[in-house]
Amino acid sequence: HLTISAYGGRTTTQIKANADIPKQADITISGNDLYCQNISQIDIHNVLKSSQFALVSLCTSPRVNKWSGFGPYRFFCSSGFIEFYIPEYSLSSFAWWKHQLQKSGKCRINISGRNSVQINFGEVTNFGCAY
Secondary structure: OEEEEOOOOOOHHHHHHHOOEOOHHHEEEEOOEEEEOOOOHHHHHHHHOOOOOOHHHHHOOOOOOOOOOOOOOEEEEEOOEEEEEOOOOOHHHHOOEOOOOOOOOEEEEEEOOOEEEEEEOOOOOOOOOOO
């Protein structure tokens, strides 16, 4: 089982409702926590509509939504840009993942507790990361 608590202004109900992975029946809510089980490689493959089945190929697929808030990608700030990387190839990194990019709305990123940056989805934003 994997567990996550509500965060980023999203309730557990919203996180569950938006998730493509795992299946809705495999996500349960208890208070402010979400639990999931049965993350399937074939389910990830089907959501991506990928021609590949290997986990590494699914994690690195250009069809993976980096901005979903969940998924295999993590980010860091480098020379004023957000750089994405994949720390590990695992099924669990797709827990609560939403494939479709939400073009409306905003993404708030806290960088090492020092800055809060708000980016409109679908826009390119450059910001300073000097500490």
